[in-house]
Amino acid sequence: MTLLLQDLRVPLDVEGASPADLASHRLGVRLEDVRVVRKSLDARAGREPVFIYTLEIETSPELEDALLQGKRRRQLRQPKPAPPAAVPPDDRAPLPGRPVIVGSGPAGLFAAWGLVRAGFRPLLLERGPDVTARGVRWHAFLKGGAFDPECNLLFGEGGAGTFSDGKLTTRIKDPRVGVVLDVLAEHGAPESVRWLAKPHVGSNALPAIIRRLRRGLQAAGAEVRFDTRVDDLIVRDDRVLGVRCGDETIDTGALVLGVGHSARDTLGMLLEHGVQAEAKPFQLGLRIEHPQALVERWQYGRSCGHPALPAAEYSLSSRDRSGARMDVHSFCMCPGGEILPSTEKPGFLCVNGASPAARDGAFANSGLVVTLEPSSFGADPRAGMALQEHHEAAAFRLGGGDFGAPGQRVTDFLARRVSQTLGPTSYPLPVRPALLDEVLPDGAAEALRAALTEVERRMPGYAGAEAMLVGPESRSSAPLRIARDEHTLESPSHPGLYPVGEGAGHAGGIMSAAVDGLRVAEALALRFAPGAVAAE
Structure with missing residues (x-):
């Protein structure tokens, strides 16, 4: 019992x-x-x-x-019994052609995992390289090498989370969360991810886990192609029948699209085809950095330094009940971590945070963001991406045009002046003094100033001399949502297309994207039996 x-x-x-x-x-x-x-x-x-x-x-x-x-x-x-798994009906029609998955981030990988478990042999297409080659080229760029638009913090095997933080926390209540954690543990994640309230893998450990998971998928019958970008859809009478990759045409009975929130070229191509989508709220702001030792003192007080304690982290929000300014909240806080350039093409810059498994770095960083509503940037599904690019282009220019980042001491940001000198930061490329108001939308800078002043009262030093800002933090979520049927998860405007994960606007973070991938795989398996291609 x-x-x-x-x-x-x-x-x-x-x-x-x-x-x-x-x-x-x-x-x-x-x-x-x-x-x-x-x-x-x-x-x-x-x-x-x-x-x-x-x-x-x-x-x-x-x-x-x-x-x-x-x-x-x-x-x-007594524990609650697990919900019964849905049983596919016996009279399912075979899927006409193998499923094709676009994108090898968490949504794509777990869609592939779910389909393989259901007897399908999906084809997974990834525009970037495999995770080993990706790591070599990415770290060469951070040391001064050439920037590669198809191999960076956003594109390549594993998606945008591979070299960022590896946080496995989520607010969703879904039994599939446990499935995702079990799969990750079976492929090399620490056993503790199954039961920690805030599980974390680390930017240095996640690549090996992804590599093992992909090899397991291949052993089970999935095919994976790297350096294969989808350039167009094959559409007939609004039904998606395949994709075009360069000169090659690939047919499919189901196109699972899990491209991530930064594949703006792919998302724009979908909109050109008239795929139904809508603008949605998204977050934009800056990334703040402090000495990790300061965060330890805030969080642990007299217990700071106790060997049983993990690296300290925080989560905060600053709300204005009057509605006179935008609310501010922290995002993706990275204890013992670093700030990294997070962009997919020259001429644009945004930043993100990462932590290694040990979280033992000298700095802690976190996004400080506001939420922008479509009413502030436009109802067109392209409007949010255009706004992101506007501020990212400004950041690239202010950072020196070489993927350096614009930075400002918090004390100078509050005083609305360019910093004469900058404090130490974990950003691996140059950080150059700038007015960070220039990389923020209207109202965001004043909201951040009010929030920093408020938080300083609760956490002395948060807005002090050791605090640094770089920015913008503009890729925390997708600014559009691709429509899909509530039950089949298929595009209502373009049958045969199954939008999934963060880029489609249906998830936010590694765990919810992976769960969404499982949901799409289950929806397909309930409607279709593996076809002739899957049985070969």
Whole structure:
């Protein structure tokens, strides 16, 4: 029999005890078969940090009854059964041609994983190189090499998250989250990703996991082609029948489009075909950086430096209840990390954050962003991308035209003056003094100033002499959403097209994009049986 022991609060000095010892001590009976289901850290201000566990306990029926009637019964419950998996009907028509997946980010990879599990042999097309070649070329660029529009922080095997942070946190409540975490753990992610409240892989560890996952897909019958950009759709009577890659035409019965939020050329091509889409809200702002030691003091207080504590991180928001300014919130906070150039073509610059697995760098950085509504930039699905490019072009110019970044001390940003000197930063290319108002939309700079002033009162030093800003942070989410049917997940305007993941506006982050890929695979498997191509 199985029980869950919840809200088990473990002081720092007890951290490291075995799950069996923790459960036995709490319940007053010796238990042996115990495993961690969830672990989080409560480090709220004014309290000593404690870890909070949920443990799964295997017991006899007699002991379960005794525990459920004992003094700790309020902390115990029986686990909920897993929801039943949908069973495909026997009368499914075969899919006319193998499924083709565009993009090897989390949405594309997990769509491929779900389709392979259902008996299909999908073809996965990736415009950039495999993750090994990508890593070599990307790091050569950071050391002064040539920029490659098809191989960068955004394009290549694994998608935009491969060399960024590897955060596996998500706010969605979907049983497929557990599936994604299990698959990642089976392919080399730490076992702890299955149960940590804020799982993290790290920018240095994620590439090897992606490589193993791709090789597993290939062994199961999927075909993967790198350096293969989709240039156009093959459309007849508004039905998508295939894609054109250079001089090659590839037919398909289902085109799963998981290109990511930065494939603006591909998204523009879809709109030229009249694929139904709409503008959606997106985030834009700056990236702020502090010494990691300062973040440790904010978060952990007197416990700062305790060996049981992980690298400190924060999440914050600054809201104006009057509505006079835009709300500000942090995004993708990277403890012990670095700031990186995140763009796909020369002439434009935006930045993002990353952390290695150990999170042991000297700096911590986070996005500070506002949310822009379509009412502020236009209802045309292209309008948000145009606004992003406008500010990214300004950043490229202010940064010196060589992928250097415009920067400003926070104290100077608050005073509306160009910094005479800049503090140290983790950005691997030059950072040059600039007025960062010039890379922000109307109202955003004043909202950020108000938020920085407010947060400084809560976290002294947040807007102090050691704080640096670079920008813009403009790729946190897609500015458009490609329409799809609620049940089939197929484009209502172009049957045969299945928009998926972050670039299609249906996800935000690694986990939700991967879950969306699984959803599309399940939807296809419920409608179609593997066709003749899949059975070869």
